[in-house]
Amino acid sequence: MLIGLYPIIYFLVDRKFGLLNSKSVELLTNTFWNIGFYTHIIFGGIALLTGWTQFSPKMRNRRMALHRKLGKVYVIAVLLSALAGIYIGFFATGGLISSTGFICLGIIWFYTTLKAYLYIKRGEVEKHQKIMVYSYAACFAAVTLRIWLPILTMLYGNFSKAYLVVAWLSWIPNLLVAYLLTRKKAVNG
Known part of the structure; x- marks a missing residue:
């Protein structure tokens, strides 16, 4: 949940913070990049905050209407964040290797989420549940990145x-x- 709230920090501190410290002034003043960056972090945060709730069988079984509403929020947030992530991935620190990694992540996140949505629309619940595990695993990259990055930097x-x-x-x-x-x-099933 803390990582889901992490984007708030970019609105409270100087822009030369964290990852933005590695970006050029030219990129930081680019309107399209800024729209992509803020779309990615805001909607990615929303996806992190709502996605984990979807795996609770109690909530799903007792409050299906809430599960569906949060699921729609998650899907919309992911699709917007993933598309923005793919775009900003072209400007990733580190060049081609980093760009390719983040662009692949964005594509997988978008695809698995869209596929899960299409499965549930067709009533294919088991396929929906399975692919949603992959979608949230991709979403959770925001958390694992923040675990690995300081360790690898050291x-x-x-x-x-x-x-x-x-x-x-x-x-x-x-x-x-x-x-x-x-x-x-x-x-086991």
């Missing part, structure tokens, strides 16, 4: 080198965990 002694690795490490293990969780459910 290990490498260099933010830019750490960022090249975290562009991939923030989400690939999450998808592997999602695979193991959905596989375990399929085997």
Whole structure:
């Protein structure tokens, strides 16, 4: 939940904070990049804050109307944040390696969320539930990035080198965990 609220910090402190410290003045003054950045962090935060609630069987079974409303909020937030993330991924610190990592993440996040929405619209509940695990695993990259980045920065002694690795490490293990969780459910189910 704290990472979901993290974007608020960008409205309270100087713009030369955290990741923005590695961006050029030219990029920080670019209107399209700013729209993409703020769309990504605001709606990504909303997705993090609403997404985890969707995995509670108690809430889903007892309050289906709330589950559906929060699900719609999550889907809209993800689709907007993922598209914005894909766009800003082209400007990622570290160049091609980081850009490719974050753009792939954005595409996977968008695809899995859209696919989950389409499955539930067709009444394919099990497929919907399975792919939503992947969607939230991609969403959770925001959390794992913030865990790995300081560790890698200390290990490498260099933010830019750490960022090249975290562009991939923030989400690939999450998808592997999602695979193991959905596989375990399929085997036990």
